[in-house]
Amino acid sequence: MYYYILNPAAGGGRINKIQDRLKSRLKELGIAGEFVKSIGEGDVTKLARLGIEKGFKTIVAVGGDGTINEVINGLTNTNVALGIIPIGNSNELAKTLGINDWQAACNILAARKIEEVDLGKIGKKFFVTSVNIGFEAESSGLRYDDQNVFQKIKSFQKAFSWATKYKSQNATLFFDDKYSVETDFFNIQVSNGQFVNFLKHGNLPQDNKLDVIILAKMPYGKTLKYLLNTRNLDEKKKLSFSLFRTKRVLIKTPKPADVAIDGLVCGKTPIICEVANQKLKVIVSKKRKF
């Protein structure tokens, strides 16, 4: 049986528009289970734990990367599988798993093909896609998705004004207690395999390693270009960067810097980011990217 956790705020309230069609499609496929809605922050994790207590073997996150992250944090140390119906502003994890829209997600859930992937961990908080420090973390509150044209222009003006003042920072990173790296950085991203990773490599999200990508300090013109193309991975490839693969990294900055986990700011540096002992069971498409 499936336990569906709906985030009404995801994707600008998109669930309200598709809810009836979604439920009827799931019923057609014979996988209609229990539906619950989150109300506030932290609710999704609590609901996921409630679903497990009730004995459900599949918990489905109906939302974006933020919703999925909250569900994951409720699933650790269990044998329960994660399903995804992507309706958020950012659906990077779903895309990597080959789940492109909610219609396809329903069929994929019914097929129930399960893969195990690594989980990243910062303290007690788990993540499956990425952690960002620097530009991506500090600009996460300036996103301008799913708004009308005027709101987008206003948001972009705000983001543009902020970006002109953005300064690169200094950081020291310690990898697996073997070597350290000192750098001026624009952004540091810790990602799991190919999840939200602009590097095209063959590293799998099950290889027990995290990718640490350091985008170097860049001139003003490139910063603005980056802001314009923040979701364009091909543009990111043109930037100067460093890559390290590790099981554990300690990241320190002279002043505490924002840390965003799966797109949401959750704390400040210093942090220890590592591959968790637990794996995540997730329902994937045959068309997944790994």
Next chain:
Amino acid sequence: MFEKKDELHLEEGNSAETIVGTSVKLKGNLISNGDITIDGHVAGDIKTKSGVFIGPNANILANIKAKDIEISGIVQGNIEAKDKLEISETGKVFGDIAASILVVSPGAIFTGKCAMVEPKYESELEPILETEESQPLEEKKKKK
């Protein structure tokens, strides 16, 4: 391997396990199974079963041990390439080197001792002629 630009950029299909960019200063021992590309500063030992590619902006104070090594920057330390060592026209090496195949481009700087290690081919490990002792037992009996 390297673009004629100031910084290192991703090439399609780049399989590097580790990339040390221009803005980075690394201290410690870098040990890997995959390719290592360096365009920044490194102080410590570097060891991999694959290749090490050192870009024109790199400044390295380390001993390097790898399968193939390409040097376009500055290296102070001893270098051991299991297969091929290549020093390009912008490369500067201050230390002893050992390799099976050595390529030094005109303009490269190399100060140190050089030892060429002859590659061992599988055919060398097997006897070329069959001796009486190496003949199968049944054939020996027939001769008797």
